[in-house]
Amino acid sequence: MSALPAPRTTESLIQIRDLKKHFPVSRGMFRAPTDFVHAVDGIDFDIAPGESLGLVGESGCGKSTTGRMLVKLMEPTNGSILFKDGDYHRDVANVSGSDMKAFRARVQMIFQDPYESMNPRRTIFDTVSEPLAVQKIGRVHEREKRVLDLLRLVGLTPPENFLFRFPHELSGGQRQRVAVARALVMNPTFVVADEPTSMLDVSIRISIMELMTKLGRELGVSYLYITHDLAVARYMCDRIAVMYLGKIVEIGPTEEILARPKHPYTKALLSAVPLPDPTIKRTPVEIKGGISKAINPGPECRFIQRCPFAAEVCRTNPHPSLEARGDRHFVACYRVEEIEAGAQPTQ
Amino acid sequence: MTQTRKALSLENLETRQIDPTKPLLEVDGLVMHYKIKAGEVSAIEDVSFTVHQGEAVGLVGESGCGKTSVALSLLRLLPSNANYLAGEIRFDGEDLLSLSGEEMRQRRWKDIAMVFQGAMNSWNPVYRVGDQIRETLDTHYRGVMTYDEQRKHMERLFSSVGLPGEMLDRYPHEFSGGMRQRAVIAMALACSPELIIADEPTTALDVIVQDQILKELKRIQLEMGMSMIYISHDIAVIAEVTDSIGVMYAGKMVEYGPTKAVFSRPRHPYTYLLLRSTPSITGPRRQLAPLEGEPPDLLNPPAGCRFHPRCPFATEQCKTEDPPWVDLGDGHKVACFDYQRVPALDEALQR
Numbered sequence: 001m002s003a004l005p006a007p008r009t010t011e012s013l014i015q016i017r018d019l020k021k022h023f024p025v026s027r028g029m030f031r032a033p034t035d036f037v038h039a040v041d042g043i044d045f046d047i048a049p050g051e052s053l054g055l056v057g058e059s060g061c062g063k064s065t066t067g068r069m070l071v072k073l074m075e076p077t078n079g080s081i082l083f084k085d086g087d088y089h090r091d092v093a094n095v096s097g098s099d100m101k102a103f104r105a106r107v108q109m110i111f112q113d114p115y116e117s118m119n120p121r122r123t124i125f126d127t128v129s130e131p132l133a134v135q136k137i138g139r140v141h142e143r144e145k146r147v148l149d150l151l152r153l154v155g156l157t158p159p160e161n162f163l164f165r166f167p168h169e170l171s172g173g174q175r176q177r178v179a180v181a182r183a184l185v186m187n188p189t190f191v192v193a194d195e196p197t198s199m200l201d202v203s204i205r206i207s208i209m210e211l212m213t214k215l216g217r218e219l220g221v222s223y224l225y226i227t228h229d230l231a232v233a234r235y236m237c238d239r240i241a242v243m244y245l246g247k248i249v250e251i252g253p254t255e256e257i258l259a260r261p262k263h264p265y266t267k268a269l270l271s272a273v274p275l276p277d278p279t280i281k282r283t284p285v286e287i288k289g290g291i292s293k294a295i296n297p298g299p300e301c302r303f304i305q306r307c308p309f310a311a312e313v314c315r316t317n318p319h320p321s322l323e324a325r326g327d328r329h330f331v332a333c334y335r336v337e338e339i340e341a342g343a344q345p346t347q
Numbered sequence: 348m349t350q351t352r353k354a355l356s357l358e359n360l361e362t363r364q365i366d367p368t369k370p371l372l373e374v375d376g377l378v379m380h381y382k383i384k385a386g387e388v389s390a391i392e393d394v395s396f397t398v399h400q401g402e403a404v405g406l407v408g409e410s411g412c413g414k415t416s417v418a419l420s421l422l423r424l425l426p427s428n429a430n431y432l433a434g435e436i437r438f439d440g441e442d443l444l445s446l447s448g449e450e451m452r453q454r455r456w457k458d459i460a461m462v463f464q465g466a467m468n469s470w471n472p473v474y475r476v477g478d479q480i481r482e483t484l485d486t487h488y489r490g491v492m493t494y495d496e497q498r499k500h501m502e503r504l505f506s507s508v509g510l511p512g513e514m515l516d517r518y519p520h521e522f523s524g525g526m527r528q529r530a531v532i533a534m535a536l537a538c539s540p541e542l543i544i545a546d547e548p549t550t551a552l553d554v555i556v557q558d559q560i561l562k563e564l565k566r567i568q569l570e571m572g573m574s575m576i577y578i579s580h581d582i583a584v585i586a587e588v589t590d591s592i593g594v595m596y597a598g599k600m601v602e603y604g605p606t607k608a609v610f611s612r613p614r615h616p617y618t619y620l621l622l623r624s625t626p627s628i629t630g631p632r633r634q635l636a637p638l639e640g641e642p643p644d645l646l647n648p649p650a651g652c653r654f655h656p657r658c659p660f661a662t663e664q665c666k667t668e669d670p671p672w673v674d675l676g677d678g679h680k681v682a683c684f685d686y687q688r689v690p691a692l693d694e695a696l697q698r
Binding site for chain 1: 409410553554555556557558561580581582583584586587606607610611620621622624625626627628629630632635636637638639641642
């Protein structure tokens with residue numbers, strides 16, 4: 001491994017090294033799979049305590065798979081997830097049994113769709129207190145007090161009115177607040193949020209974003225924030241990692257990535273975001289085609305087919321590794337210096 | 348200013364002139380309620396706007412504000428519990444609400460076509476895409492085109508949206524999301540309509556594909572001199588593709604005007620807060636202003652201005668009286684008693 005995205009502090013909460021997830025492509029019931037979708041294909045990053053890292057990219061780039069592996073909803077094919085929280089040090093890729101339960105007490109997830117992430121037959125109290133029940137923490141009245149505190153914290157006031165209601169009685173925004181409360185009830189150190197605001201209307205979206213940021217700061221929670229919306233990532237994340245077909249192609253501080261993107265894919269992605277101001281004309285970066293699936297991909301750069309700057313060096317060498325290109329800014333591209341110097345598109 | 352409107356392929360059948368000052372579609376005082384068990388949902392309440400020839404109009408608002416109901420009303424595709432209580436929808440001077448079912452059917456797709464929300468579900472999965480487009484041609488141009496001409500016409504439609512002609516023989520599942528949406532656009536163009544309604548045309552798509560589709564739509568609209576109605580919750584999309592914009596809240600239109608004017612000088616507090624709560628990737632990273640509260644229940648809409656429970660300026664008058672339309676010039680209109688105070692919101696929020 002060459003230059004790795006350096007953590008901000010020496011003590012990172014999570015260190016991911018060479019994480020991979022390959023899904024077999026079924027060729028029929030009795031045949032062993034010969035093809036694999038390389039959904040996540042060797043990624044490295046660190047998250048510092050209290051930091052929020054945004055994982056952005058188009059659908060199918062592997063960002064949700066990454067998030068699911070970090071909370072162990074999916075087993076990685078390869079790689080390590082080192083998790084360091086107080087005296088809890090584990091390679092999460094290999095935990096199981098009672099160790100898993102201790103891990104789950106520290107890590108939680110918020111899902112995209114507040115209409116489908118809750119059991120419609122269970123009350124808000126049941127939903128939010130379930131982690132406490134699973135972990136066998138407290139008696140019922142203590143749990144009730146904890147749930148009330150959390151509902152108040154996420155802005156569902158007065159909390160007594162919500163305790164014994166069912167999900168269908170709440171609006172989308174209120175449900176997502178319940179999801180935030182459920183994720184925080186165990187006082188986790190790390191929360192994976194998979195598109196938590198993409199189903200919500202813009203006016204409600206802002207209040208959920210503010211709530212998550214505020215609570216993250218107050219409670220010292222680190223976030224992995226998965227989103228396709230770069231504008232939302234700008235307001236939620238300290239750093240952004242851009243994924244393309246299972247690889248991280250660029251990672252760095254949010255404002256740095258938005259102001260000075262260096263990878264051709266990041267540039268194209270940023271240039272395609274519509275702006276809420278009709279007086280600004282965007283300068284589009286044209287890239288060809290759409291994202292495909294990484295079924296048995298070749299060793300060369302994943303972006304080569306769509307890259308306007310693809311050259312011989314990209315074809316003959318393996319996928320570039322992340323190299324430092326500025327303060328905490330890492331880019332995986334062989335031609336980044338030539339492009340900076342004003343290289344013309346090759347196609 | 349007139350320009351020749353080129354029909355996509357039925358060259359000799361249709362060559363219309365467009366005049367950007369002439370209204371093509373006029374919605375005038377439309378009131379529509381859904382009748383449900385619990386009572387009447389006041390989904391569209393006195394909505395008026397005009398789409399001129401060749402113009403692109405955007406309707407924005409949050410979910411449940413009635414924007415899709417307006418779009419479906421234009422095609423009269425609403426379910427049977429929708430009651431039109433007042434108003435007119437005039438297309439080329441003719442009131443669509445008074446037409447018979449059969450007369451309306453003749454106009455759908457030929458005069459007004461629609462690109463539906465969610466391209467994934469707009470296709471029948473068991474028929475080839477080409478055969479589904481052929482169905483439209485069969486309905487509206489029966490006997491006008493031979494089988495081979497239909498095929499040629501469809502290939503031209505496909506190439507105009509950037510799809511290879513062979514894709515006509517494929518089934519919907521063989522298309523990617525972006526390709527399916529392109530095919531939906533091709534189908535909407537099949538009878539070269541004068542007006543296309545695009546309801547959240549790119550919502551389910553990735554940003555790069557979204558950008559390609561929006562550009563494609565814009566190019567086709569200009570080339571063919573079509574009028575467009577874009578419906579979206581995404582203010583940024585609307586900002587890029589429309590000439591005029593109508594902001595809807597809880598079944599009512601609260602502000603209408605040229606896109607540039609509304610974005611640079613929003614005069615309704617709702618428009619203002621909507622713009623201020625939209626994150627952007629450019630410009631300084633300004634504080635976002637959340638809109639407190641949630642949209643009202645349209646079974647029992649609030650009296651007076653429907654925005655008053657969430658409005659920072661609400662007065663006693665707003666709670667009882669309907670705000671009148673105020674003309675700000677250049678076609679910019681706003682329905683608010685206190686529109687002059689909106690610029691001061693900026694300072695109020697800064698504090």
